Amino acid sequence: MLKDFNIMEKAGGVGKGITMNFTNIIVNSNTLEISLYWAGKGTIDVHQRGLNGPLISAITITSNFSTHTGFPVGAVVGIVIASYDFSPINKIGERWFGPVYKGVLADGKMIAIKQLSSKSKQGNREFVNEIGLISALQHPNLVKLHGCCIEGKELLLIYEYMENNSLARALFGRELSRLNLDWPTRKRICLGIARGLAYLHEESRLKIVHRDIKATNILLDKDLNAKISDFGLAKLDEDENTHINTRIAGTV
Template identity: 65%
Template sequence: MDNVYNYKLIQENETVLGIVDDDDADLYTNARGSPISLTYYGFCLANGNYTVNLHFAEIVFTNGTTYKSLGRRVFDVYIQGERVLKDFNIAKEAKGIGKAIIMNFSAYVSSNELEIRLYWAGKGTTGLPFRSQYGPLISAISVTSELRSLDQQTGLFSLHQIKAATNNFNISNKIGEGGFGPVYKGILRDGTIIAVKQLSSKSKQGNREFINEIAMISALQHPCLVKLYGCCVEGDQLLLVYEYMENNSLSYALFGPKAHQIKLNWPTRHKICVGIARGLAFLHEESRLKIVHRDIKATNVLLDKYLNPKISDFGLARLHEEDATHISTRIAGT
């Protein structure tokens, strides 16, 4: 990254027009600029669609009679290597000096990394006394997942999205049947492959499982636990949306139709057993929330394309209180 300068709005003899939106005024009294380029990275992001909000306000150039009023700032903006703004002029787009403007963009993260770059590209003023005045300038950046948050943990999907992804729950997309309803394969508009679990809205037990699943798994992240993308509660539909596991369940791999059975050698079986144990160790000992699954079986162990196991189906799980035993004589699961 080139030399970076931090700017603070200082009122001198010249006038900077009042910054709009009083609630966010403080956001635009500081900015970061560079003579040539500014690059920002977001690492360890979940893959998927994001909304990128870039906050700008021209607080370096001013309205007046000195050189500070003569500058013209023009630059390009790239997100994930794609140019999204060309010849961008903050003051022109915001219709004035010291006026805030937010530019919104959609970005897709496919390798857990987001890159945002602002580049001078040889445009704008170059002859002012301070060379750093003419380069790109930005006040703030915010990045939000397009999956709207449910208690800031779980995404909400619309029924329209789910129907489009599963071709209206077409039977050809059905990949399984659980105790509380069928599971369908789906593809979101961004290409993300998902598994949609459809629960019966008339079943009280199904309702409990639905709420329990969201509460339990949305609070947990581990390589050996299946990832919950979100849910849909619309009309008479209760839907859970998970990451798609290419090799279905361990039960399906071992005992499913002959054409779909997988010959698992002993190293692979060992890897699967250790993965299950790691997932359980995380639930029992390592997680901030201590959880007992209560329904571990081959059907509830899913396999990804590399035959790595992930524990699923937390509908019967319960929190383990430190001063209480996890042993129960009450029948649960199968």
């Protein structure tokens, strides 16, 4: 869409926002893909590690299109929120920095919504960390992040819904919520966790240390497949020793 775009010239300074309008943008499967390509200009010298050149710190999008159902986007969001409204009945858990609720999208898809406190620095840090890390990761044993919302005082993270809640609840929860997990199922859950960690440590282009693996942060889908969640304390490790971390973090 923009050839030879120079963000430094366009912004005219550091920390300034740029608003641009685009038309005829195609969105497939609720996903808008933004690709940034290096134009082959600039330095060819190898500098010491640091920031070299202009940096895009954030991108926000305001749309004015309609969905294929004929409802304006704002109306669809309004329907979902109005029918949901964070009712205590739909609360499915309490995490470190806020409650988690069960919700339904306009297309009927079940979702889990984590509500973070905007007043908490830890909540803000977890919000940014989750978006920056888990949104870049795709693996069957990692919980999928569908999206997020920043509006007013609301900080929301939207995840795929996991029918069987957490491994902690399945093993140690109230008697009615516990699951009878036989040994083959337990082995499959352990292997799923291991595959997720192997992906984070070895297979992903981004080498990530979760730093808070525990039964509460392992979620189970309807088929009792294990998925790692809660990347609020995760760390991007660019060193060669991706498994070694001497800083204390996570749960005692």
